[in-house]
């Protein structure tokens with residue numbers, strides 16, 4: 001569970017929006033929380049639910065220790081219900097069960113909250129079953145529909161909800177969060193280029209295989225600065241034995257692309273934020289001995305290699321061709 005400070009850093013706009021709704025006592029009937037993977041929709045939903053049900057909130061933050069907060073954390077608050085898809089859809093049975101739970105008398109007084117996860121998976125029948133309750137709930141009820149894509153939610157549901165839009169996590173926020181949890185600055189900078197999902201970034205940063213991939217790619221980049229023979233040697237001795245599966249090669253080519261992008265960035269602005277901050281002195285030196293035209297051709301050569309990979313070109317041949325192209329600074333299409 002994230003703290004209020006962490007959530008504020010991850011999603012400042014949403015956090016303030018929700019706290020304002022609570023403070024002004026303008027809590028609506030229904031919300032759609034829309035955000036991509038890793039943007040914190042689940043964490044924010046739990047925060048909001050706790051805030052709405054907390055017995056002792058302070059400064060628009062739930063106390064975290066009252067009976068209500070504790071029951072939400074342990075997943076057994078009688079006024080809080082969650083529905084998940086089963087297989088491809090949210091089945092009508094699940095909605096009927098929810099409505100049954102929500103209409104039970106003897107619940108605690110006060111607000112009742114239900115959350116529909118992956119709400120785009122409500123089919124027409126399930127949505128219709130829910131619709132009347134959504135429009136005319138009994139008592140004080142708040143619904144939260146969580147989704148990665150609001151446009152995939154049925155219009156009948158969508159039109160009755162307030163839209164809370166979660167932004168992609170900013171790269172500098174992600175780097176800082178990773179560094180604060182003990183990841184090195186250089187690794188944090190690299191993984192933040194590979195994904196915008198904080199959890200995924202964190203596990204990538206702690207993955208030994210990824211660290212080896214990063215090292216191997218950088219070894220190849222430095223070899224290309226020397227001559228094509230050195231580069232071919234690294235390709236055969238390090239690169240090809242390590243990157244065998246297509247997804248691995250794709251990731252390695254991305255890492256390679258980011259290295260050349262760093263050189264472009266440093267050449268344009270010595271203070272630029274790099275994917276490999278630990279290599280900035282090397283990039284600065286490389287930038288002095290090259291031109292934007294050559295760098296642009298090198299980036300294009302890597303992108304072409306990625307395309308050839310998709311058309312199932314032989315991987316050894318593809319890499320040898322790429323080494324020649326990087327050396328020449330030409331791109332053979």
Ligand SMILES: [Zn+2]
Nearest residue numbers: 054063066069
């Ligand atoms: Zn509380």
